[in-house]
Amino acid sequence: MIASIEQHLSALYRLRRFGIQLGLATISRLMRGLGNPQDHFSSIHVAGTNGKGSIAAFLSSVLTRGGYKVGLYTSPHLVRFNERIQINGHPISDDDVVRVAEAVQRIYTQGEPPTFFECATAMAFYHFASEGVDWAVLETGMGGRYDATNVVQPEVSIISNISMEHQNYLGNTLSKIAREKAGIVKHGADVVTGVRQKNALWVIEHVAAEKGVPLYRLGKDIRIRRDGEGGFNYTGVNHRWPRVKIGLMGDHQMTNAALALGALELLLEKGLHLTDEAIYAGLASTRWPGRLEMLSRAPLVLLDGAHNASAIRMLRKFLENSGLFRRLIMVVGILEDKAWKLMLRELARIADLMILTKPQYERGADPHELASFVRPFKEDLVVMPHLPDALSLALEEASAADAVCITGSLYTVGDARAYLEGNHAPC
Secondary structure, three states, rough: OOOHHHHHHHHHHHHHHEEEOOOHHHHHHHHHHOOHHHHHOOOEEEOOOOOOHHHHHHHHHHHHHHHOEEEEEOOOOOOOOHHHHOOOOOOHHHHHHHHHHHHHHHHHHHOOOOHHHHHHHHHHHHHHHHHHOOOEEEOOOOOOOHHHHHHOOOEEEEEEOOOOOOOHHEEEEEOHHHHHHHHHOOOOEEEEEEEOHHHHHHHHHHHHHOOOOOOEOOOOOOOEOOOOOOEEEOOOOOOOEEOOOOOOOOHHHHHHHHHHHHHHHHHHHHHOOOOOOHHHHHHHOOOOOOOOOEEEEEOOOEOOOOOOOOHHHHHHHHHHHOOOOOOEEEEEEEEEOOOOOHHHHHHHHHEEEEEEEOOOOHHHHHHHHHHHHHHHHHHEEEEEHHHHHHHHHHHOOOOOEEEEEEOOOOHHHHHHHHHHOOOOOOO
């Protein structure tokens, strides 16, 4: 009897009981058993605290416009597992999920079981190789050095930025976290970074020097300047692209697009064939759900998966300067292992009404605990643990001139997106 996609995904999710196990031994064993699929395509590896997925989406869109067959591997998914593994913007089919899951399962049943992320990564690499992609754009899951994606030999590496996160796994200083993320730096692969903090940058510079590869910095080797027409002018190492327009909202997305352009111009120097038309069209047509995604205009409904203090600050800056609404209602669900006190202080500054809820995920923070922290400095506060109830209340409270912003975690955003689109059973 052939197992269904639901059965395979259930088995895959059961691997979550093994938690997060950083290291390359298990993923390397899986790769060997599958014929080392990671060696069958060229890759771009993206690490960093924020912006990884957006940078990867920009790169995938441009390379696809350039006529290449492009794999894109990101995490987490918002509504369906299939979103994690895409080729030319199309998520992997259910039939292919079954096919690659069975191939990986045949390998791991012969030894120590992998974690959920290790299995998903092996599935993605096997799918990309079997489908003959030219390029794979790969987002790290956590850190870099011991992340399951770090079995590739990329053509170029990107480290977007660094802030405090996952301290139990990556370290409790920016320098330690930078060292983990710099673990994706490899011999023969130039590095592009947007990191600015002195201590973190020193670590990345040191690792790049150890590996004998050049490091190109946003703000030094790569510069952008807003053009006053909603776009920006890019000046890089050897290329200039004026009047660039992007398909994602927020000034921070211009920074992400600049890092993608930095990687692309390094690849052009290595012989990549890509027209300016493909670059402009690819950036302008990039879509990345759940990142300042507008679902409606009256009222304005925004989804943003900001899940740490630095991302929340970028969201706050956008909302304060947007001029798109009269009153702001925020629906907030956060994971318990995040710096939720810092996040809530930022959001409380701009929310006219804050509704605290919980994503359908085992690490979701108790909204009553969040409320106990917020109440001393935020009067207009409601606790609605069931997310659909929180969304219903927010939409009832919002007039056509108001905004509803759903944020705090990509899991909260994914659950909200599934509910608002009428899919009440995300998988």
